[in-house]
Amino acid sequence: MTILLVFAYILLILIGAFLLYMAFKTDDRRYIYAAVAFYVIFPVIVTLKLPITTSPEVKQLYDAVEALPDSSTVMLTFDYYPSTLAETEPMSHAALHHLFRKDCKVITMTTIPLGGPSIAERVTRKLAEEYNKVYGIDFVNLGYKANYVAVLKGMGTSIETIYPTDNSGTRLSEIPMMENIENYSDIDFIFVVADNSIVDYWISIVNAQYNNPVGTGVTAVMAPRYFAYISSGQMTGMLGGMKGAAEYETLLNKPAAANMGMTSQSLVHLFIIFSVIAGNIIFLTSKKGRDGKRT
């Protein structure tokens, strides 16, 4: 097995080096595309696994959810479009695993019209089935409502005013789980999974004005700007992109899609780092580079 793994890694290096050499030689960027495709596809077909370590912000979020008393009420948002499913859906999966495992009452909602309501429905039903959770008693899907600022602000006064019915049209007053839930003061934790700036409003409206703890799962593009909120204590942990989702899955001991994708991720990153270094060395040792010309 070890010999096979060594052989696989040597093969990876050789093919990457060959494609990079061809890209530099022919000046054709499609060789770079081919290399990236190869490094993504290879670990999916031949199961290669690299270790995953946990970042402090992911551990902080995990600990915050873990510290919730059993049967707490948690709001989980599906504020993302289908285009970022690869990053965000594993976060929702991991969050629901954790929440259902702790017997939390889960309220799901979305402020995204395109795909949000159906993703929330599909993911929640799937996980609920696995944990034998009953709709209306253990979880409720509020669905979509337009104008997110008004939605976020309005739920601070009354959730039922904003969402008179759930996603399937049942009145909230007829749902047993919602009997004692009036507004944010009845919600113990808010887990926002998002691919857009709605996260800012969960922080600046809900956390700042209603003091609800907010933990987030965001796409990797968004992650750097939200570290400031963790430092200031406004955000209780964060999952940044597929890596964050993979770390949460690891902490839960439920490796799934994100874990599976991380080896491809690491290999492509190594290839890009190597390409940047090689490109710079080739440029600096070329005549143009020696003359100090940039183009």
Added chain:
Amino acid sequence: MSLVEYIQIWVIAFVTLSLFSFLYRDNPFYKLSEHIFAGLSAGYYFGLIWHAVILQQMIDPMFDNGKWWLFIPGILGVLMFSRFSRKYSWISRLSLAFVMGNTAGIFLLSELHGKVLPQMQSTMLSLGFENGLGSFLLALIVVVGVISTLTYFYFSKEHKGLLGGVARIGIWFIMISFGAHFGYTVMARISLLIGRVQFLYFDWIGSIINLFS
């Protein structure tokens, strides 16, 4: 697996591969998928807004619950269509004025209370050694980073001498921030590709294997 699921998977696979084919060169399959996406999104969005906003939040409460005052935002919405006429486009400014005033009022408080003040507070760190050397160094980086970056964006005086030196340090902090953003962006884009590859391998090829086994 049902027939509907097979069709779903094959349609998704076809559209995914058509879009990837652009990496080789522009082609009719790519164009077809692009147009399907644009048309489908517009149709879906229209249907959803009609149902979730116009029906659920205006017409139903008006007729079922007697909330007749909802005709006011309804009219404000209709006024926006005056933008299509050159002569009467000024009428749409009434709606825009309402939206702008409303938004400014909501955001003034939330931005100040939820962003500006807490973020300012979190940069006002103690530069003492009471929490150890590591804590001191981190606080020093934050303080130097904030001051030098703000100095870089001070344009009322030429960046020369001390001001220029501090601004140059600010550029370094900005560049490091751009680097972090770029690294994370690469990770995001690769994640999307991984998602598609996982779909093609497990769902699409899986469905083919399933079909013949």
